[in-house]
Amino acid sequence: MRTNRYLTSVSIILTGLLIACSSPKTESESNANASTVTLQEVSRSMVFDSHPGFAQAHASTVESLGNGTYLVAWFGGSYEKHDDVGIWLSKGDGTTWSEPRVVAKVRNDPHWNPVLHRDENGKIVLFFKVGKEIDHWETWIQYSEDGGETWSTATELVPGDKGGRGPVRNHLTILSDGTWLAPASHELNKVWNAFVDLSKDQGKTWERTPYFDIDRNLIPEEGIIQPTAWESTPGKIHLLLRSSAGKIARTDSNDGGKTWAPVYLTDLPNNNSAIEVAHLGGEKIALLYNPVEGNWGDRNIIELAVSLDNGKTWPVRHTVEETPDPDGEFSYPSLILDGDHLVYTYTWNRKKVAFGKVKIEGLK
Numbered sequence: 001m002r003t004n005r006y007l008t009s010v011s012i013i014l015t016g017l018l019i020a021c022s023s024p025k026t027e028s029e030s031n032a033n034a035s036t037v038t039l040q041e042v043s044r045s046m047v048f049d050s051h052p053g054f055a056q057a058h059a060s061t062v063e064s065l066g067n068g069t070y071l072v073a074w075f076g077g078s079y080e081k082h083d084d085v086g087i088w089l090s091k092g093d094g095t096t097w098s099e100p101r102v103v104a105k106v107r108n109d110p111h112w113n114p115v116l117h118r119d120e121n122g123k124i125v126l127f128f129k130v131g132k133e134i135d136h137w138e139t140w141i142q143y144s145e146d147g148g149e150t151w152s153t154a155t156e157l158v159p160g161d162k163g164g165r166g167p168v169r170n171h172l173t174i175l176s177d178g179t180w181l182a183p184a185s186h187e188l189n190k191v192w193n194a195f196v197d198l199s200k201d202q203g204k205t206w207e208r209t210p211y212f213d214i215d216r217n218l219i220p221e222e223g224i225i226q227p228t229a230w231e232s233t234p235g236k237i238h239l240l241l242r243s244s245a246g247k248i249a250r251t252d253s254n255d256g257g258k259t260w261a262p263v264y265l266t267d268l269p270n271n272n273s274a275i276e277v278a279h280l281g282g283e284k285i286a287l288l289y290n291p292v293e294g295n296w297g298d299r300n301i302i303e304l305a306v307s308l309d310n311g312k313t314w315p316v317r318h319t320v321e322e323t324p325d326p327d328g329e330f331s332y333p334s335l336i337l338d339g340d341h342l343v344y345t346y347t348w349n350r351k352k353v354a355f356g357k358v359k360i361e362g363l364k
Contacts, residue, residue, distance in 0.1 A: 037306055037316045038361040042341065043094035047072050047353040051100050054088065056080065058331075059169065059274075060345040060353045063116035063124065064338040069093050071148045072345055073103070073114040073126065074353050085110045087128050091148055094343075094357050104128055106140060106154050115167040119202060120174075124148055127157065127166050127182075134187045136162045141203070158206060163188065165206055166197050169226045170276050171336065176234040181257050183227035183239060184208065192223035194241055196257050212251050213262040219245040221295055222272070224263060230279035232310050240311070244272050246293040250311070268305075268314065271297030276335040278342060283310035284363055288320070288333035288344050300328035302346055304358075320344075320356065330354070 047060075054076030063071050069091060077085030087104035090097045104111060104126065112129035119125060124144040131137030139157040144150060158165040167182040175181055180203055185194040193211040214223060222244040231237050235256045241263065243249040248268040251260045271292035278286045284307070291303045300323050306316035321330050333346040341359050348354040 036362050039304075039316075039318060039342070040359040040361065042357045042359055044354075044356045045092075045095050045097070046348065047090050047092065047097050047345070047355055048100050049352070051076070051088075053100070053102070054078070054085075056350045057088070057353055058347050058350055059113050060332065060347065061114050061116045061171070061334045062336060062343055062345045062355070063118050063171075064336060064343065065091075065118065065124075065147050066122065069147075070338075070343060070355075071116055071124065072097075072353060072355065073116055074345075074347075075111050075114060075128075076100075077110070080112075081110050081132070083108050083110060083132075085112075087111050087114045087126070089148060092355075094355060103148075103151055104140070104142060104154055106130055112137060113169045115169065115171060117167075117172045125203065126151070129164055129168075131162075135189065137164050138162065139164050139166045141166070157203075165208065166203075169274055169332070170228040171334070173229040173231060173237070173279075175231055175237070175256060177256065179256065181229055181237065182206070183229045185225035185227065185241075186211075187222075187225060190222060192225045192244070194224045194227050194239075194263075196227070196229070196239075196260075198257055209258065209260065212260050215262065218265060219243050219249060219263065224249050226274050228275055228277040230277055230285055232283050238311065240266070240268075240275060240277055240287070242272060242274055243270055244295045246270060246295060246297075248275060248289070266311070269293040271295075271299060273297075273299050274332040276333050278335045278337045280306070280337060280360070280363060284308055285311060286335065286337075286342055287314070288335045288346070290331060291317075298326050299331040300324075300326055302330040302333065304342070304344075308363075320346075321354070 057076040060074040073089045076088045088100045089103040115127040117125040129137040140154045142154040143152045163186045173181045180199040182197040197206045197208045224241040226242045227239040237253040241249040247265040248270040275289040287305045305314040331347045335344045
């Protein structure tokens, strides 16, 4: 184990007023308008400085082990799409991290988009993609019973599938009825579509929905991919999605994820890069994203935002990191709620994985 020197300790007071609605305010809305949310930065570090096993690192995922330590996985190799790219892993407490090691390499093809999940029994599940081209990649899965120290042999999630099943990049959402909801998408011939995969038996079998209804005039060019999900009340599920329209897209379900409303655009900017939501309870959610409009826009700023009204408005905003260099990259965030802390990772200039942990206070 080694100690990373990239550590700060600072309290950030973030206060915002909700945008006024045209309809009369209820008492609860007035209380929400007066809310003050405090985020106290607990730790911040780089998971590694460099490693001889990979020149580039991207698409990290973070999961809590429930004891103040975290697993972080990413894909690393010479560069994205190179045959030597595998899935790497490190364990740490936010300031000290283990030496990165390969935990998944099923064959000499590029590996992609790991997603970690800790089930109700403490077992760690690792999903990841394998394939030379995104259009035809496969989803693989493996397990750890000892906090990521050892892993089962990887197997295909849905044998014979091409295009990808299960979570495409963001965490699973465990619904109130115990269903595993995996936010999913396909990229076929430069046409993007999204759906969800549902499992009633903790990942043993999966049933996917049809693609979401999307207006290609509203969302031109590629489309939508990489959803991130939350359940506001039992059976009411919501997704934000990466899009090629310059805005984050959204869809909602009232029947536990079986059917979905037509996709619509939010007011949140999106540069056609990944996003992730963490559910804070009820209608409170946090979002880590690049606040940049435009298809294939810059990724040189990353922001944390909090909504108190199920994503209608985002009164609390904090710039996590930015650079004036348009070629700088802070992207592909992973975000979880661990007790009363938000924990996140993201790609840092394709060379490193940044980690942060903040304590949340003032939510009502």
